[in-house]
Amino acid sequence: MTQTLDVGEGFSRLDSSPATGAPTSTQTRAKSGTFAITFGIAFALLYTVYERLNWPLFTYHPVLGNLDFWRQPAGVGPPMFWYGWIVLAAVSAFVVACIATLIPGQWLRRATVFCCALAAFWPAALTGLRIFIVDWATFDADFLNSVWVAAIPAFVGTAVVTYYVPARLAERVWTSWLLIVPIGGLVVLGYSLLQPWFLR
């Protein structure tokens, strides 16, 4: 098969803001691109977060055929959260992607770097604090074992990284997040399955 490649259509067109008058097909395409890429990144990130925190929008009880709002304990038969995580992640990612089409491209790239870095730093900071409490602390440091305490170094680290990442690099790697985030999410989710199933 032979086909022409549209070499001229650069990635920077995703950023192009409308000049005057009605939106052209190029602008519509750019917006749909921004929406689709942001949705892909946000969905993978949020699904991983919701699964790890066990935040389903609803719980399905397959034996009774009941659907209950948010997370519910096992009643008759096992509860199913998977549908709830997917729906909540899809709705949240849809909202994020809609917002992404409204803000300037440069802000969007920075916000993506910020969110992805925060998603890595926050659990890393919490793990670091837990290691410190168990192996290093010479005082009763149990008060440090909190997601909110871990949030402080995580936000500071994320802010520093986001500030120092050059705009050109943030733009160049933006579509790469589409693969980095789902693969990273699968590593995290796969790791969480090691103890309950694979190393049992």
Next chain:
Amino acid sequence: MNIIFSIIREDTFWKILLFVHFLLAVSLLAAVTLQAVAVLMPARQMAGNFIDRSPVPAASYAALIAVVYVLQALMGAWIYIKYRTYVRIPMEQLRHFWTVGSFELKEHVVTMGMGLLPAYWYFWRQPLSAEHDGVRRWVTVFLALSVWYAFLVGHVANDFRGVGS
């Protein structure tokens, strides 16, 4: 559901669904594998502005792959209800922990693939952008790997308790 079960037996109904799930899986597997092979094959430069991409028209069935992927995920989500009660519980009791774990990971893999579908569809829209050549290739490969993983793990789960087991 009660109307259906008054016509056919409940286990026959679920086995029909599982078989349709299998047929969709094979179709999706074939399409997405062909497309992944097409994008991984090196492009040969031809005369003028034309580039010989591959012997299969990879872009023409991107929309089909996206639609079948969603249908397949919905079908899997439906059958998952039966799996959770009828298959997974005896699987745990018989200590088939690797199979349960692999199936848990399959849920996540398929979900991640679904999240990428809007971007996948966008990257394959005509005219294809050379700027997105790399990300289009790897998103397609990711989807192909996710479908292969889901197929193999689903097949193992089916062998435990499913059609023909």
